[in-house]
Amino acid sequence: xxxxxxxxxxxxxxxxxxxxxxxxxxxxxxxxxxxxxxxxxxxxxxxxxxxxxxxxxxxxxxxxxxxxxxxxxxxxxxxxxxxxxxxxxxxxxxxxxxxxxxxxxxxxxxxxxxxxxxxxxxxxxxxxxxxxxxxxxxxxxxxxxxxxxxxxxxxxxxxxxxxxxxxxxxxxxxxxxxxxxxxxxxxxxxxxxxxxxxxxxxxxxxxxxxxxxxxxxxxxxxxxxxxxxxxxxxxxxxxxxxxxxxxxxxxxxxxxxxxxxxxxxxxxxxxxxxxxxxxxxxxxxxxxxxxxxxxxxxxxxxxxxxxxxxxxxxxx
Numbered sequence: 001x002x003x004x005x006x007x008x009x010x011x012x013x014x015x016x017x018x019x020x021x022x023x024x025x026x027x028x029x030x031x032x033x034x035x036x037x038x039x040x041x042x043x044x045x046x047x048x049x050x051x052x053x054x055x056x057x058x059x060x061x062x063x064x065x066x067x068x069x070x071x072x073x074x075x076x077x078x079x080x081x082x083x084x085x086x087x088x089x090x091x092x093x094x095x096x097x098x099x100x101x102x103x104x105x106x107x108x109x110x111x112x113x114x115x116x117x118x119x120x121x122x123x124x125x126x127x128x129x130x131x132x133x134x135x136x137x138x139x140x141x142x143x144x145x146x147x148x149x150x151x152x153x154x155x156x157x158x159x160x161x162x163x164x165x166x167x168x169x170x171x172x173x174x175x176x177x178x179x180x181x182x183x184x185x186x187x188x189x190x191x192x193x194x195x196x197x198x199x200x201x202x203x204x205x206x207x208x209x210x211x212x213x214x215x216x217x218x219x220x221x222x223x224x225x226x227x228x229x230x231x232x233x234x235x236x237x238x239x240x241x242x243x244x245x246x247x248x249x250x251x252x253x254x255x256x257x258x259x260x261x262x263x264x265x266x267x268x269x270x271x272x273x274x275x276x277x278x279x280x281x282x283x284x285x286x287x288x289x290x291x292x293x294x295x296x297x298x299x300x301x302x303x304x305x306x307x308x309x310x311x312x313x314x315x316x
Contacts, residue, residue, distance in 0.1 A: 011184060015177050022169055030162050037154045041080075045135055045147050046120060052147075053139030056086050056095060080153050082127050085146040086139075087115065094143065115144050195226055202230065 086095040091106035106112060114121050114136050121136040127148055137145040 008181070008184070008189075011180055015173065015180070019169075019173055022173070026162075026165055026169060030158060030165070033161060034154065034158045037157060038151060041149070041151060041154050042122065042133070042135065045149055046137060049135065049137035049139070049145040049147055052084065052086070052145050053137065053143070056139075056143070056145075080150045082130070082132050082148040082150060083146075084148075087136075087144040087146055089115070089142040089144075091115070191220075191223060195223060198226060198230070202233070 081097075084095075084097045085093055085101070087106065088094055091112050093101050093104050093106065096102050114123070115138075117136075118138055120138070123134050123136075125132060125134050125148065130150065132148050132150045134146065134148040137147070139145050
């Protein structure tokens, strides 16, 4: 027997498939949003570097060193910023938000080579055991603005977007699933079960109309067609029963006629048999008379011959 699946199972599998597809595209959109937020964050840091460059690039008469350092430290206190360094061409740290770094010199050749690139450089670095992002911005007068920042706020925002998006998608899927299951149950499953029961009833000989559930869907058309079929079958059944009754009456009449004809035939056969027997008896009697007569004639002939012989003897 062919294996059948419930409509609930099929719909459930479809909903799971839709959920997987939605989650897949949701993850793609989340990654896209993360990339866009990261690009926006980097753009903000670049703009901050521009502001710092314009602010710090000034003559010592206007801005004293301690004022510059205070400004850098205050800016570095913003959320996600880990450090701000103003580097000279030879690698000297002019200002730094990290205490004790101002006045020192960078000797790492790899970092110095980054300063020589002449364009904004992005790189992932480890700072105090934390993986962060950094940019090196080529500023005015040969100075470079080196800013280290964390993407934690971006990740937090992405997590919130994913969380609330997941809640919204889950809520929508639950509502859609409940709606589909309710519609499926009310408009399809229940009417179909009634149709199946009615078909089983009809198969067992029950032709009682009809199914009272009539949804305004294709199922309703199916039920209407089924009810019409039941009515037609009941009409044909009644006609067949009437034809059967008429046929039984005709058969009884014919049987009675055949019985009477058979009785008449038997009577005639008995009469003819009796007549034939009588004729046979007459013929037998005639045969017997004929046989006796022939015997008598033979005796007469013998007597006559003997008389002739006697007469002839006497005449001599």
